[in-house]
Amino acid sequence: MRVAKDDTVIVIAGDDKGKTGKVLKVFPKKQRIIVEGINFIKRHTRARSRMEPGGVIEKEGSIHISNVMVVCPRCGEPTKPKRTRLVEGRRVRVCDKCNEIIGKA
Ligand SMILES: [Zn+2]
Numbered sequence: 001m002r003v004a005k006d007d008t009v010i011v012i013a014g015d016d017k018g019k020t021g022k023v024l025k026v027f028p029k030k031q032r033i034i035v036e037g038i039n040f041i042k043r044h045t046r047a048r049s050r051m052e053p054g055g056v057i058e059k060e061g062s063i064h065i066s067n068v069m070v071v072c073p074r075c076g077e078p079t080k081p082k083r084t085r086l087v088e089g090r091r092v093r094v095c096d097k098c099n100e101i102i103g104k105a
Contacts, residue, residue, distance in 0.1 A: 001028050001065070002070070002080070002081055003023060003026065003065050003068065003070060004023065005023050005025065006022060006103070007022070007023045007070050007071075007103060008020055008021070008022055008023075008070070008071045008073065009021065009022075009033075009035055009068040009069060009070055009071060010068060010069050010078050011035070011038055011068055012078070014039070016038045016039055016063075019037070019038055020071060021035040021036040022035065022036045023035055024036050024060070030062070032062040032063060032064050033062060033063060033065055034060050034062050035060065035063065035068065036060065037060065038060060038063060039061045039062070039063050040058045040059065040060060041058070041059060041060070041061035042057070043059055044056055045057055072095040072097060072098060072100060072102060073100070073102065074095065074098055075097050075100070077097045077098075079095045079096050079097055080096050081093035081095060081096065081102050082094050082095075082096050
């Protein structure tokens with residue numbers, strides 16, 4: 001996965017094109033992610049009790065990772081992170097624009 005939890009991403013396709021948000025959840029097998037405030041879907045729920053009335057709740061739906069680009073926390077540009085290995089052997093992603101390490105070091 002080139003997108004990780006807590007990354008900031010920009011949507012590059014679809015209804016939410018141009019919006020940015022934080023990655024809340026990643027589904028590696030499906031190559032899909034949930035991004036804060038992006039792709040709200042309406043879900044109709046049935047009343048389960050007096051405390052939980054039915055109705056329409058809006059919740060973020062998952063989007064495919066090909067629809068987003070990671071935004072570099074340093075230069076603020078959308079980037080295609082490069083994978084690289086540090087001297088001590090750790091694998092990290094770096095910004096292809098400013099070479100800053102993205103995500104948890
Ligand atoms: Zn950068």
